[in-house]
Amino acid sequence: MSTTTGERTARPHRPPHLTAEHEETRSRVRGVLGDVVLPQADAWERQGRVSAEGWRALGAHGLLDFAHDGEEFLHSAVLLEELGRTGYAGIRASVGVHAFMALSYVRMFGTAELRATLLPAAARGERIAALAISEPDAGSDLRHLSTRAEPLGDGGAGGFRVDGRKCHVANGSGAGFFVTLVKTRRTSGDRGLSGASLLVIDADAPGVTRTPQPMTGWRSADVCRVDFDDVRVPANALVGRRDMALLHLMKALDFERLVAGLLAVGGVGYCLELLDGFVRRHRVKDVPLGSHQAVRHRVAELTGELELVRTYAYHAAQLHAQGRLDTRTASVLKLKATELAVSAAQACVQYHGARGYLEDAAAARLYRDAMAGTIAAGASELMRDMIYDTH
Ligand SMILES: Cc1cc2nc3c(=O)[nH]c(=O)nc-3n(C[C@H](O)[C@H](O)[C@H](O)COP(=O)(O)OP(=O)(O)OC[C@H]3O[C@@H](n4cnc5c(N)ncnc54)[C@H](O)[C@@H]3O)c2cc1C
Incomplete structure (x- = not known):
């Protein structure tokens, strides 16, 4: 027989993977988000993006430099959950794309030179990262990718010339650079993503145009279309192995x-x-x-x-x-x-x-x-x- 005593013994459930140390991280992160994000959140929603001061404040409190791997990642998991708990999915997406999704390519596959150039300013919130993968005809199915990066000089030693269009790019107008998926080799027929590469493209490079694409939700995520028109990218901006982005x-x-x-x-x-x-x-x-x-x-x-x-x-x-x-x-x-x-x-x-x-x-x-x-x-x-x- 089922019974009820009417007593409530509810307590916040702590997943078995977390320790008291992770909960300390939670308290600290929640405090920072309460001070730095929540008072500004509605204004950022109206403006369509996290402000430059907001990014720098997040950086100053160390929230943009959490681990991507190893045991420390459980602290990052707590940070990500707390970003979600702000209740502003546009803000959580902006920070998630910058500090985790886009930068993961640089951290995992970038050269030491690229990491040294990009990561410190990104951690301080001074240079924001965006991820430019989707295109008007390549979303779920990336086989129809059409942004081209033509290798210049001897086998690409002279860098690349990029032409194409990316869409629905979060952090688009505020980004300092785009981690961009491009075709570096022409492939015949249906060859999936073979011949694709990843390039870091400076957002201020001549030929880069960003056009806001305001969304129904995620209003502070700063979603943009990004056009590349004869954009010159240096050879050392290649992330990982050329033609092997898959x-x-x-x-x-x-x-x-x-x-x-x-x-x-x-x-x-x-x-x-x-x-x-x-x-x-x-x-x-x-x-x-x-x-x-x-x-x-x-x-x-x-x-x-x-x-x-x-x-x-x-x-x-x-x-x-x-x-x-x-x-x-x-x-x-x-x-x-x-x-x-x-x-x-x-x-x-x-x-x-x-x-x-x-x-x-x-x-x-x-x-x-x-x-x-x-x-x-x-x-x-x-x-x-x-x-x-x-x-
Ligand atoms: C708010 C927001 C932010 C985004 N930010 C970024 C970003 O920062 N960078 C970036 O590169 N991209 C970004 N995107 C793009 C996102 O990655 C794509 O929208 C997603 O990959 C789906 O592609 P699509 O929109 O072209 O839809 P399509 O691929 O055209 O698919 C349309 C719909 O078809 C259905 N569908 C798809 N595949 C199947 C299947 N196999 N079987 C049955 N149904 C299917 C799904 O319902 C899907 O929504 C963002 C999108 C949104 C909405």
Whole structure:
């Protein structure tokens, strides 16, 4: 027989992978984000980007220089979750793209010279990184990549001449440089991504044009179209092996999905806290909304799903810390965390009623932000294909 005592013994669940030391990181990071990000967040949403002062403040507090690998990565996982918990997916995406996704290519595959040139200023928030992979006809399917980097001089010794168009690039107008996927070798027929390379392209180089592409959500993510018209790029801007970007992408895209998943987990945490507080407070028919069984069971379902996904997220982070993250785990996390964000945001708006649907309501922001999570960094359908294919 099931019974209830009516007592609540709720406590914040700590995933088994985390120690008291990680929780200290959480407190510190939460404090910095509370001081540096939250007071400015609405202004950044309106301006469409994180301000230059904001970037420098994040850098000054060391938040742009967390580890990408090894045991220290669990502290980074906490940072990513806390960025999500700000409740501003545009800001979390901006920081995630800069400090993790785009820079991961430079850190993993860049030469010592490239790392020394780019990483210190990036860590200080003085030079912002963006990742320019998607094109109008190459999103989920990168085989139709058309941005060309023509090698100049003897086998590319004279650098490259780049022509093409990238789209939906976060941090686009504020970026100091783009980690850009280009074709360096012409291939005949359907040769997948063979003959592709990664180049660091200076955002101020002659021939680079950025045009804002404001999105429905992720408003502070500074999403832009970027055109390259006869842009000269030096030979030492090559990241990793020429014509072999596919090898690098396979590793970096798993990391990107892990980062996206951890950010989304934090976002769901914020959303459910907002929802839970509201349904306990708001009264309909003279009783709190949460006293209606349908409402409290919906909140309980979502809370349970978050606990499962969050534990899985830290499991994935630990696998990565041990150098054992696989495509399947990264894809499951990215799929489940971002889709849970959509369900949670929908419930959040629904139970807030019209007040949650106001233009400037937090619930409305969560709702419009959540959809981007299931498209950016690989659409949900691609994640499902990947999970099915790695069975
Ligand atoms: C807010 C935001 C920020 C972004 N930031 C960046 C960035 O910083 N840098 C960058 O390079 N790109 C960025 N992107 C682009 C993103 O990576 C692409 O949107 C994504 O890869 C999907 O490509 P696409 O939009 O061209 O959709 P398409 O590939 O044209 O797909 C359209 C839709 O088809 C469905 N679909 C796709 N594949 C399958 C399949 N196998 N089976 C069934 N259905 C399928 C999906 O629902 C998908 O949404 C961003 C996107 C968004 C929304």
